[in-house]
Amino acid sequence: MTKASSIRLDATASLLRLRMFAVVAEEGSLTRAAVHLDSDVAALSRQISALEQQCGTRLFNRTGRGVSLSEAGLRIYPQVQALLAEASLLEETIREQADVVRGSVTLVMMPSIAATLVGRVFTVLRDTHPDVHIKVMEGASGKVVEWLADGRADIGLLYRYKLPLPRGEEALASVDAHLVGPPGDRATANETVDFRALASVPLVLPSYPNGLRRELDTLARTAGIVLAPVLESESLALLKSLAMNHGLNVVLSVHAIEEELAAGKLQASRIVGPSVRSTISIAFGKAKSPGRAVELVSRSIRRLLTEVVHEPPLGNRPHEQSARS
Missing domain, CATH: 3.40.190.10 (Periplasmic binding protein-like II)
Incomplete structure (x- = not known):
């Protein structure tokens, strides 16, 4: 039996691999994890294999339906989660000390909202915060909710026709x-x-x-x-x-x-x-707490959408x- 305490890792080289390990464990599938990480399956598989070589033990059991944590994987998984949480907190603390807001923010919305809003948001951020990168995905309301729930998107905008709004959503405007x-x-x-x-x-x-x-x-x-x-x-x-x-x-x-x-x-x-x-509502991805870039973009969306809706x-x-x- 391999003990978690016996595993020796180069933390600097392994942090990215540990995040990949955590995502694969959560998804139970290399294919779904690759989509989540915006990677390809072959590259992700190589990184997991390299991590297992570093650990000196198998971390996943491969099955016909996907992957599941091995005994060693189950032992280290809680510690990996804690380490990644600490690393995320450290990264956020460092960013908060800097004057420049940086980061990538994924927006997901219905096409009719995107046609109105995306260009305006990009123009504002390009001039004021050029280190904030925006990625936009379009989809029907069901897809917007799904991508927020599985962590593929940071901010979602939806049309809602019934009140009250689902928990966690905030009304921005009525049209x-x-x-x-x-x-x-x-x-x-x-x-x-x-x-x-x-x-x-x-x-x-x-x-x-x-x-x-x-x-x-x-x-x-x-x-x-x-x-x-x-x-x-x-x-x-x-x-x-x-x-x-x-x-x-x-x-x-x-x-x-x-x-x-x-x-x-x-x-x-x-x-x-x-x-x-209809009510246009904003919601946030559930996989992690909003960072400074997400908060910045959401503030811009709130202001610009209010202006757009009230413009003749x-x-x-x-x-x-x-x-x-």
């Missing part, structure tokens, strides 16, 4: 949904459109499971109508293209299409009677043009 169509579209010619009109237009909606789709169908049942989309898609780029080039109608926040509104490529009417309102949306609708003339 109204709009019916969007091509220039000259009669359904979106006015500033507002009655919700019941959605039953009589060529509508493209996201497919289940999707928060907006559930909310629209719930409101439709209450209103006594049936929404029968001619197409289903969650791709923001495709939704815009279908509205611009094929005469179809989609339901979006106007801030997701501000460039197209300004260029006169789309027009939009706010849905009323009832309105379709850019537009080029017929009813706006007539009001100006």
